[in-house]
Amino acid sequence: MPKIIFNHPDGTSETVEAKAGTSVMLAALTSGVDGIEAECGGSCMCATCHVYIDEAWLDRLPKVQILEDEMLDDTAAERASNSRLSCQIEMTEDLDGLIVTLPDMQI
Amino acid sequence: MTEATAGLVVIGGSHAGHQIAIAARNAGYEKPVTILSDEDTAPYQRPPLSKAYLLGKVDAEALLFRPVAYYEGQGIDLRLGAPAISIDRPGKTVTTAAGEAIPYEKLALATGARVREIPIPGADLPGVHYIRTLADIDGVAAELDRVETVLVVGGGFIGLEAAAALRVLGKKVLVVEALDRLMARGVGQTISDYFADYHRAQGVDLRLSTGVQALTGGERLSGARLGDGSEVQAELAIIGIGVLPNEELASAAGLDCDNGVLVDQFGTTSDPDIFAAGDCTRFVHPFTGEPVRLESVQNASDQARTVGAAIAGKPSAYDAAPWFWSDQFDLKLQMVGLTQGHDREVLIGSQAENAFSVFYFGGETWLGADSVNRAGDHMAARRLYQQRYPLTEAELRENADNLKGLVKALRKG
Secondary structure (H helix, E strand, O other): OOEEEEEOOOOOEEEEEOOOOOEHHHHHHHOOOOOOOOOOOOOOOOOOOEEEEOHHHHOOOOOOOHHHHHHHOOOOOOOOOOEEEHHHOEOOHHHOOEEEEOOOOOO | OOOOOOEEEEEOOOHHHHHHHHHHHHOOOOOOEEEEOOOOOOOEOOHHHHOOOOOOOOOHHHHEOOOHHHHHHOOEEEEOOOOEEEEEOOOOEEEEOOOOEEEEEEEEEOOOEEEOOOOOOOOOOOOEEEOOOHHHHHHHHHHHHHOOEEEEEOOOHHHHHHHHHHHHOOOEEEEEOOOOOOOOOOOOHHHHHHHHHHHHHOOOEEEOOOOEEEEEEOOOEEEEEEOOOOEEEOOEEEEOOOEEEOOHHHHHOOOOEOOOEEOOOOOEOOOOOEEEOOOOEEEEOOOOOOEEOOOOHHHHHHHHHHHHHHHOOOOOOOOOOOEEEEEEOOEEEEEEEOOOOOOEEEEEEEOOOOEEEEEEEEOOEEEEEEEEOOHHHHHHHHHHHHOOOOOOHHHHHHOOOOHHHHHHHHHHO
């Protein structure tokens, strides 16, 4: 199963395995990774599953769609050029080793 | 024998319940935290039940907010299949169905709502379903293979989402709605009419201003007699005619209730040590000044955080803009504000292109907006609404293609 490395704002990091086909958001929640709220459950309605993508991986992800783009303007931590909503990134074998950094707040 | 330290007890393990416990911990609450849930499943997302879950796009594990181990890690004692049956306020204990009396220092009610049952003959026939819990939707899914036609009673959000999903799954779908338009409690005429047309175009047999006299069949449901006396065939029925607040526990304990457990801006009930959040509550809304009972993820989550913070000794008044959403076919309906009582609808965008928004006004006051496949409008409206921006009709029309510009101007002050 593809792996995702989550870097926390305090400098620690953890690696989790994700089933291909599930979102980065879901992989974090089901593995007990703290720092993602996802209160709308992946409906792209709440902007509380915000992550920063490691620059090396940014271009390998599916493009930001309009709904996600609008929601990203409403994140609690500041939006950066590598900001994404983790509910919109589906894990594939090609994304094995994906590195994401969690923001210091989601609400 | 030493008595257990009294901490926070949360009754209810759904959206609001689990969030109160987590919010209290996040805000620094250090005493024991117990969640009493009457369900057998760890807290899970309800909105996908009538959408992605029914379509088979996500499995049950993916619905969980957190893995069970998360609660242990947070020092939250999550008790499943453990309904609370009474509250002893003088003694400050909650009694469970198993007979255990759990002491509390602070108590939070997140008892939610239950489906309104339909009081007609045949309502208890096998094949008649309601949608509220995971078990409910699993019950529907288990029967689908031998179902040709589904009758949906009630043209509200839940009924229409189920209708759309079942249509996508290839079922014949008949929707009956007693009122003359769809989702009448939540949206205005323009959106109602648009969704009626859309469902019909997708092959849904939609009958407005039509009730159901009886559900019929022998050992199982086989049809229904509608309000006009006509007989229809259906092997499965989904009843979606609203919900009732679970306020009985609170009411029996002498807490003030009136179509919901009454709470103030901090989620406090009429007892200062007892709080409530989510679908079971009724409160004066900070944006309208009117009492309201909201059935939404937004309110459950935001009110739960308000309660968690208050319990941890860091009270902050509830001041969250109400928002809602519904997914039907390929339409994303996003709503902000409380728009009942509007006297004017202003449409921007294009219905022909299935991307438009309706802004609602009551007199000169902007009340909110509903968007269909126009996420940009929705987010701009949400930000403007949260800021209590006094949007005018003229300003809306002028900026119809760039509402974001208004938000930016507002931010710059």
